[in-house]
Amino acid sequence: MQLNRLAWKNLWRNKRRTLITGFSISLGVFLSVTFTGTGDYTYTNMIDASATMGLGHVTVEAKGFNDSPTLDKRLKNTAKLRSEIMQLDNVSNATVRIMGQAMFASASKSVGGSFLAINPTTESAEFNLLIRAITEGEIFSTNDHRGIIIGSVMAEKLKLKLGKKIVYTTTDVNGDIVGEVARIRAIFKTGLDEVDGAMVLLPIDQVRKTLGYTHDEASMITVIIADQRRAEEMSVQIAAIINNDEIETLSWQQTQRDLMGLITVDKTTNYLSQILIGLVIAAGILNTLLMGVMERTREFGIMMAIGMPPSVLFRLVILESFWLAILGLIMGVIITSPWYYYLYYIGLDFTEMFDEMGGYSAGGVLLDPVIHVRLFKESIIAILSGVFSLTLISGLYPAWKAVKTNPVDTLKTI
Amino acid sequence: MSQQHRAIVELHNITRTYIQGEIEVNAVSNLNLTISAGEFTTLCGPSGSGKTTVLNMIGALDEPTSGVVTIEGRNLTELNRSEISALRRDRIGFVFQSYNLIPVLTAYENAEFVLALQGVKPAERREQVMAILKEVGLEGLEHRRPDEISGGQQQRVAIARAIVTHPAIVLADEPTANVDSATAEALLDLMQELNQNDGVTFLFSTHDQRVIDRAKRVIHLRDGKLESDILQ
Numbered sequence: 001m002q003l004n005r006l007a008w009k010n011l012w013r014n015k016r017r018t019l020i021t022g023f024s025i026s027l028g029v030f031l032s033v034t035f036t037g038t039g040d041y042t043y044t045n046m047i048d049a050s051a052t053m054g055l056g057h058v059t060v061e062a063k064g065f066n067d068s069p070t071l072d073k074r075l076k077n078t079a080k081l082r083s084e085i086m087q088l089d090n091v092s093n094a095t096v097r098i099m100g101q102a103m104f105a106s107a108s109k110s111v112g113g114s115f116l117a118i119n120p121t122t123e124s125a126e127f128n129l130l131i132r133a134i135t136e137g138e139i140f141s142t143n144d145h146r147g148i149i150i151g152s153v154m155a156e157k158l159k160l161k162l163g164k165k166i167v168y169t170t171t172d173v174n175g176d177i178v179g180e181v182a183r184i185r186a187i188f189k190t191g192l193d194e195v196d197g198a199m200v201l202l203p204i205d206q207v208r209k210t211l212g213y214t215h216d217e218a219s220m221i222t223v224i225i226a227d228q229r230r231a232e233e234m235s236v237q238i239a240a241i242i243n244n245d246e247i248e249t250l251s252w253q254q255t256q257r258d259l260m261g262l263i264t265v266d267k268t269t270n271y272l273s274q275i276l277i278g279l280v281i282a283a284g285i286l287n288t289l290l291m292g293v294m295e296r297t298r299e300f301g302i303m304m305a306i307g308m309p310p311s312v313l314f315r316l317v318i319l320e321s322f323w324l325a326i327l328g329l330i331m332g333v334i335i336t337s338p339w340y341y342y343l344y345y346i347g348l349d350f351t352e353m354f355d356e357m358g359g360y361s362a363g364g365v366l367l368d369p370v371i372h373v374r375l376f377k378e379s380i381i382a383i384l385s386g387v388f389s390l391t392l393i394s395g396l397y398p399a400w401k402a403v404k405t406n407p408v409d410t411l412k413t414i
Numbered sequence: 415m416s417q418q419h420r421a422i423v424e425l426h427n428i429t430r431t432y433i434q435g436e437i438e439v440n441a442v443s444n445l446n447l448t449i450s451a452g453e454f455t456t457l458c459g460p461s462g463s464g465k466t467t468v469l470n471m472i473g474a475l476d477e478p479t480s481g482v483v484t485i486e487g488r489n490l491t492e493l494n495r496s497e498i499s500a501l502r503r504d505r506i507g508f509v510f511q512s513y514n515l516i517p518v519l520t521a522y523e524n525a526e527f528v529l530a531l532q533g534v535k536p537a538e539r540r541e542q543v544m545a546i547l548k549e550v551g552l553e554g555l556e557h558r559r560p561d562e563i564s565g566g567q568q569q570r571v572a573i574a575r576a577i578v579t580h581p582a583i584v585l586a587d588e589p590t591a592n593v594d595s596a597t598a599e600a601l602l603d604l605m606q607e608l609n610q611n612d613g614v615t616f617l618f619s620t621h622d623q624r625v626i627d628r629a630k631r632v633i634h635l636r637d638g639k640l641e642s643d644i645l646q
Contacts (some may be wrong), residue, residue, distance in 0.1 A: 013517075299517075302510070305529075306530050307502040307503020307506075309496050411475070
């Protein structure tokens with residue numbers, strides 16, 4: 001007779017109680033999967049969306065550009081750098097860009113905003129949210145030096161339509177004011193007013209000429225990677241390849257501090273909620289195990305009387321918690337799987353609610369109004385081991401109580 | 415000293431005092447007693463005479479306030495908790511009034527329990543348990559749980575559990591109290607056979623005249639003191 005078998009049999013002395021406790025453990029799994037899964041999905045979604053809005057998961061730029069983004073700070077040999085970065089594993093795309101501030105004017109009005117000068121041959125809708133959000137027209141071609149793509153809100157403010165002219169003015173490398181005339185090739189609509197009203201896309205070759213950059217200079221190289229969780233690691237890897245003190249390689253956590261702060265606060269709140277729920281569930285498990293122990297003090301007395309050492313008795317109660325944890329986790333997986341697949345494939349649609357709130361953004365990033373789940377491998381391990389450990393820890397006090405049994409007290413007569 | 419007269423239990427000037435409120439009660443006073451191998455002895459006396467206290471101290475479940483208890487020459491007060499557990503596991507068998515089997519285990523598993531604690535290998539355990547169950551008349555019932563067999567059969571399982579490890583002594587507290595007369599006689603027959611054929615040493619605590627009548631030695635206690643010690 002093995003201790004494991006005895007522990008398993010003991011678990012089923014009170015089937016209803018064991019199943020209720022197993023259910024409460026499975027509820028813990030359910031809630032944890034829901035919270036962590038929506039978190040993993042939403043954070044990834046926000047980070048990826050943010051990365052495709054201009055700065056990528058990793059940004060390579062001239063030293064100091066992140067703190068003070070002036071056009072005199074620029075990278076050289078960008079084509080070579082880009083080519084080296086593209087060789088790395090996990091890099092999905094790398095694009096050379098110039099980013100700066102400008103005034104945009106029509107015949108009737110002018111507005112301030114930011115431009116992102118891009119190379120249309122290396123950009124794609126997949127890695128550039130503004131291109132993906134084009135609702136009218138098409139992206140300019142490489143030879144189209146007069147092309148510009150503006151947001152729908154800016155178009156409205158300047159009372160401009162597709163094909164109309166727009167004048168933009170900025171400062172060049174020498175600090176002199178320079179201006180150009182462009183023609184609207186496309187209009188995008190992301191749904192974020194601050195983006196649609198202030199950002200434009202320009203052809204990089206033309207902007208280089210306007211600013212006085214050489215053909216291989218730019219503000220930055222933005223790198224999109226396959227797995228956002230590896231951004232910091234990739235940032236270090238890219239910095240090692242470049243190996244130049246005048247160039248900074250920054251992860252999205254460094255370039256988008258607002259988003260980083262928002263995610264950190266949200267994650268912390270999420271974890272705290274899970275810990276509190278875990279504590280409530282642990283109290284339930286502790287209560288069940290303790291009741292099971294208190295009901296069996298006489299039996300423990302007998303076991304000790306016939307020679308079971310306290311350490312083995314302790315192990316027996318811990319093994320009961322172990323099997324309870326296994327049972328709860330199995331029940332949890334069974335109960336949670338359909339819910340997980342529903343959220344993964346269909347999701348919860350909050351479009352109406354988001355519309356009423358007037359937008360889909362947080363931290364300056366577009367949010368998907370349909371909430372899905374996605375669990376990373378490490379999250380699955382954390383949930384399962386967390387719930388498992390919690391159940392085992394809940395068994396410590398009952399096990400200690402069992403060991404404290406004095407056979408003489410429990411056996412009034414031997 | 416022959417094997418038959420080897421001292422198993424020795425009580426030297428044992429006193430056990432309990433505090434009840436502000437009053438000290440001597441459950442056992444200055445008791446000296448020796449139980450030798452092969453004995454079939456009964457401790458008897460009225461309620462409160464100290465029978466249970468003596469049995470608890472011999473079973474290493476309780477400690478004397480003063481005096482020395484030795485089991486096979488080992489002074490119990492000098493043993494630590496794990497040594498006491500090992501002593502109870504290996505050298506003492508217990509038969510309880512209300513059987514006290516583990517309800518989730520079968521007759522076989524209950525009888526096997528202490529052997530498993532001793533770390534005996536499964537094949538060896540199986541052989542020993544099956545032999546002992548046969549000896550106590552439970553062949554064919556080994557897969558029944560306690561709630562699936564009669565009180566007498568449960569007590570037989572308890573006896574099997576107590577003797578399967580070949581202990582130095584079996585302590586039996588009112589082993590016939592919860593069974594009918596016929597079953598009581600059958601259980602006593604069994605224990606007597608085990609004593610006569612296998613040399614198992616039994617020490618009973620009982621009021622049951624049938625047990626007293628069969629005992630080779632009857633020790634009377636009164637107010638925690640030895641009143642008489644008679645060989646029959």
